[in-house]
Amino acid sequence: MTDAPAAATADAVAAASTDAYARIVAALIRITGDWTLAEDCAQEALTLALQRWPQEGVPGNPGGWLMTVARNRAIDVLRRASVERRKLAELAVPALADPDPTPAEEVVDDRLRLIFTCCHPALALEARVALTLRTICGVPTADIARAFLVSESTMTRRLTRAKTKIADAGIPYRVPTGPALAERLPGVLAVLYLLFTHGYNADGRPAFADEAIRLARLLQQLIPGQGEVSALLALFLFQHSRRDARRDRRGNLLPLDKQDRLRWDRAAITEGLHILAETPEDGPYALQARIAACHATAASVDATDWPAIAACYDKLARIHPSPVVELNRAVAHGYAHGPAAGLALLAQARAGGALDDYPLAVAAEADLTARHGDRARAADLFRQAASVAYSEPERRALLDRADELVRVGDACEREVMTR
Numbered sequence: 001m002t003d004a005p006a007a008a009t010a011d012a013v014a015a016a017s018t019d020a021y022a023r024i025v026a027a028l029i030r031i032t033g034d035w036t037l038a039e040d041c042a043q044e045a046l047t048l049a050l051q052r053w054p055q056e057g058v059p060g061n062p063g064g065w066l067m068t069v070a071r072n073r074a075i076d077v078l079r080r081a082s083v084e085r086r087k088l089a090e091l092a093v094p095a096l097a098d099p100d101p102t103p104a105e106e107v108v109d110d111r112l113r114l115i116f117t118c119c120h121p122a123l124a125l126e127a128r129v130a131l132t133l134r135t136i137c138g139v140p141t142a143d144i145a146r147a148f149l150v151s152e153s154t155m156t157r158r159l160t161r162a163k164t165k166i167a168d169a170g171i172p173y174r175v176p177t178g179p180a181l182a183e184r185l186p187g188v189l190a191v192l193y194l195l196f197t198h199g200y201n202a203d204g205r206p207a208f209a210d211e212a213i214r215l216a217r218l219l220q221q222l223i224p225g226q227g228e229v230s231a232l233l234a235l236f237l238f239q240h241s242r243r244d245a246r247r248d249r250r251g252n253l254l255p256l257d258k259q260d261r262l263r264w265d266r267a268a269i270t271e272g273l274h275i276l277a278e279t280p281e282d283g284p285y286a287l288q289a290r291i292a293a294c295h296a297t298a299a300s301v302d303a304t305d306w307p308a309i310a311a312c313y314d315k316l317a318r319i320h321p322s323p324v325v326e327l328n329r330a331v332a333h334g335y336a337h338g339p340a341a342g343l344a345l346l347a348q349a350r351a352g353g354a355l356d357d358y359p360l361a362v363a364a365e366a367d368l369t370a371r372h373g374d375r376a377r378a379a380d381l382f383r384q385a386a387s388v389a390y391s392e393p394e395r396r397a398l399l400d401r402a403d404e405l406v407r408v409g410d411a412c413e414r415e416v417m418t419r
Helices: 006-032 035-056 063-081 086-094 106-119 126-134 141-147 154-170 181-198 206-222 227-239 266-277 284-296 307-321 323-335 339-350 359-372 374-386 391-416
Strands: none
Touching: 006 035, 006 063, 006 106, 006 126, 035 063, 035 154, 035 206, 106 126, 106 181, 106 206, 126 141, 126 154, 126 181, 126 206, 141 154, 154 227, 181 206, 181 227, 206 227, 206 391, 227 266, 227 284, 266 284, 307 323, 323 359, 339 359, 359 374, 359 391, 374 391
8 A cells, every 4th residue: 555645535535435335335235235224334434444544545446445344334233233143144254355355247236236226116206316316326415405405304304215115115126127127227217317417407416417427337337238228328428518618607508509519528429429329229318319419510500400300309209208309399390490380389389388487498489489580579588488497597598698689689770770
């Protein structure tokens, strides 16, 4: 071992936590069946690393060191609690062996089991996302609470209830096989999608998007050959490639046509295109990824292949219908075939009332109306969308669009008067 300054040690602990936390928790849950004990022991191992590594140096196998410490801590707790000797023996035997003795295949299975358990359909969707963040990603409860706009104590109770439900309902700690895997996988992907959204939204936490990408990579490795898993990863990469270009220097959101595309992450786009090229299926996530790829590879909004995007949305509306899909389909047709076509489809999408007061629907109508030539009404619609926006950055961006239309309209009037 070598000496390490405190800051470097903290970075080493953080890196080891990212790599090993889920493996440690998953292994201890499998062996002990106790979620709280597994999480507590993993956290205590990280705390001990922060205390000891600055003096002792970062170990050659940080993850193995953390696994051993967490396992030994679990042994101590179980011994004091007089837990049955069988569980104690299962822990003690590997603890005396190599610092990281679990075979790679078993570690993989443990993490995959943990993902499917956290995402079990018996739990509410919000509980699945929160449990995934806390148990698999190791995100502090306080951070999860802020993302869901609740207090830390409320989120702690929700997580406790979710784990209690898993125990009381006898939810199996395993990966389904055969038809059951195909049935459960979309639910797991939906959790990752929602997790990414929590990080990608205007007021979201970027770290959540990073975690969603990391988990999608892990799932792709653990379940190879699943086209929708690969497509979801590609979709995340395309979307996240724009993260540094989505705001101006003042922190205000920029629409797609205002972003500096030279600031997009070309490496992420290239990786996404490579993944998508090997995903021939046209499932819901594959179609969304193909749409995102059209945006990612275009030099400008005007150079975007809007007919291809509109065709993808037509397919998506058939196999995965929803009001939001119909909204996006209307926008795509508005750019591919003219704003009048888009407004007609948007009117159909809003007819059922599902998109009433949905800020993106109002903003879409505003954009199409502006492109149709009615700037004054479009400005009013952007203000209306701002009044129901979900976040302050979105509200400011919508008001900026309204002000821009007013300025353009005033400039056009002055030009006419001076002729």
